[in-house]
Amino acid sequence: MKRILLTLVTVIYLVGADAQTDRPVLDIMLSNYDYPFTVHYLDLNNQNQQLKMAYMDVRPARPNGKTVVLLHRKNFNGAYCKTAADVLTESGYRVVILDQVGFGKSSKPVGYPFSFQQLAQNTKALLDELRLDNVYLLGHSMGGMLATRFSLMYPETVGELVLENPTGPEDWKLVALYVPIDAHYRNELKANYETTRKYQQGLYYEQHCNGTKDGGQPLYNNFHIERATMALFSIFRGLLLRISFGKFIDQQSAKNP
Structure with a gap:
């Protein structure tokens, strides 16, 4: 019964919100929103919830043996990292781009404390799955805060830390x-x-x-x-x-x- 009610409410809500426009209706997982590279998923089980974390693993034509992990900013997803990924792969870097839990094509749990420690643990779980034990970590804006926390928690995994316009260093x-x-x-x-x-x-x-x-x-x-x-x-x-x-x-x- 709850599932039927949720379906009806969702349909009514979406139709009412988009009836006056020609814009496509996107679902909460952005399943009909194209990303620039193939999207993969990591299954996570934390805080007693089954979650999926989306990521792109972009391989260079001529690898130099080094990997760059890109951490996105708030209110965005990994798709906007395409230009950076293109430049890096042309230079031989493997590039891993995550959608953190709560963002982009990843799960959107309700009642989930989004601490930087938790997001860092999720990121480490992905790197372990990909068997990456030494990476160049590049964080942009909120991703810079996450990259800093990750480096403090897992210093042995971070070969180089790069912060692009990070939030956090100042008392906001x-x-x-x-x-x-x-x-x-x-x-x-x-x-x-x-x-x-x-x-x-x-x-x-x-x-x-x-x-x-x-x-x-x-x-x-x-x-x-x-x-x-x-x-x-x-x-x-x-x-x-x-x-x-x-x-x-x-x-x-x-x-x-």
Whole structure:
């Protein structure tokens, strides 16, 4: 009965959210969102949950025997690392790109403490599965915080640590006041595709849209922004649906013990 109710609520929610647009509907696992390389999955069993962690293992044509592990930033997934992976593989590096649990094509558990220690353990589990015991670890933004924690926990695994615009070294609460989780949740309930796009463009693309690559082409265009917005909004919407439906089931159970 719960499964039937969840299906009906999901259909109604998705149809209502996208009825006025021509945008494709993405599910919470981004199964119909194309990644630049073949996606593999690692089965994880932690915090008493069966989870899947997505990753891409990109092999060079002329290997130099070294591996670079790329850790993505918050609100993104490993797909945006394509350009870096292309450059690195051309230079002979094997490149492993993860979607951390809670991001991209990986599982989106509810009631899962997303500590950097837990994410580091998940990352180490993947490296053990791939039998990689010495890697170059490159972390971007939030991935920089994770890369730092991973290096402290598993120093023998990290040959080189590279941090690209990492968050964490500064005391962020000096410039941004703490916001309770309940307030964040209320704000997310108000979010729609347009507000998510504005958030993405303002924080991640605005300062780059006037830059150009060789040949005068923009670094980013509306295609990049639309893809990133669709992925982020679909995941947020799916998580909020799960949380809201969970509360509904709890209420029904309390009424009918």
